[in-house]
Amino acid sequence: MSEKRKGDRFPKDADPHAEITTIASDLSITQTTAPVNPLRRIREESGVAPAAIIAIVQRRHPKYDKTLQSKCERTELYGVQLAEDSMKDLRRELTPEEEKKAAWVRQGRHRLTASVSCRLSDEECERFREIARQSGNTMQAYLSTMIRDHLYEHELRDPAKASALQAKYCKTNDLPHFAPSGGRCYRCHQQIYENLKTAEGYISHGISVWEAGHRLVTGCPHCHYSFVE
Numbered sequence: 446m447s448e449k450r451k452g453d454r455f456p457k458d459a460d461p462h463a464e465i466t467t468i469a470s471d472l473s474i475t476q477t478t479a480p481v482n483p484l485r486r487i488r489e490e491s492g493v494a495p496a497a498i499i500a501i502v503q504r505r506h507p508k509y510d511k512t513l514q515s516k517c518e519r520t521e522l523y524g525v526q527l528a529e530d531s532m533k534d535l536r537r538e539l540t541p542e543e544e545k546k547a548a549w550v551r552q553g554r555h556r557l558t559a560s561v562s563c564r565l566s567d568e569e570c571e572r573f574r575e576i577a578r579q580s581g582n583t584m585q586a587y588l589s590t591m592i593r594d595h596l597y598e599h600e601l602r603d604p605a606k607a608s609a610l611q612a613k614y615c616k617t618n619d620l621p622h623f624a625p626s627g628g629r630c631y632r633c634h635q636q637i638y639e640n641l642k643t644a645e646g647y648i649s650h651g652i653s654v655w656e657a658g659h660r661l662v663t664g665c666p667h668c669h670y671s672f673v674e
């Protein structure tokens with residue numbers, strides 16, 4: 446992988462032979478499960494009855510009815526979806542919080558200027574794009590989530606180094622050192638700078654060396670006990 450910095454936006458997925466590029470992060474919390482029909486999501490998230498949705502759509506499209514609503518919620522089967530003008534009305538009126546969040550992400554995205562890229566064969570690129578498409582996310586959201594997960598999983602953990610770096614960070618920034626000096630949580634007694642395998646077989650990720658050197662540690666990553674109080 447090569448690294449570079451770009452001032453412009455992430456290019457749209459127009460050219461299948463273009464290199465895969467991603468801006469380092471955005472502010473959205475993305476999901477990587479199967480795509481959810483956007484109309485159904487609005488209905489479920491807002492909790493309103495289908496009749497209320499139909500009434501809003503009928504302002505612009507008077508013949509819209511229950512059957513069409515049902516079909517538009519199953520685009521994969523019927524090949525029809527609600528016109529964008531009405532989708533906008535619904536988003537604005539029924540999920541204003543979601544709309545605000547989306548606008549916030551849109552505005553924030555152009556401020557993320559760092560990116561990584563790599564070259565792939567046409568075939569690999571096409572196959573990868575297909576996986577990203579199936580997730581229902583944009584390439585930007587898909588890759589940035591993947592990279593963040595990767596960081597979380599692979600960043601170096603080392604209690605001795607991390608502990609020393611956290612002490613240095615606090616001193617340099619004139620902050621109180623909340624973390625236990627040896628890295629053992631006061632409550633659960635686990636090592637906060639080390640990964641932990643839970644009884645259920647999950648990995649609870651400890652604080653990485655990088656994080657310890659760049660952020661104030663205020664709580665236990667395993668039992669979530671706050672060191673501040």
Ligand SMILES: [Zn+2]
Binds near residue numbers: 632634635665667668
């Ligand atoms: Zn703990």
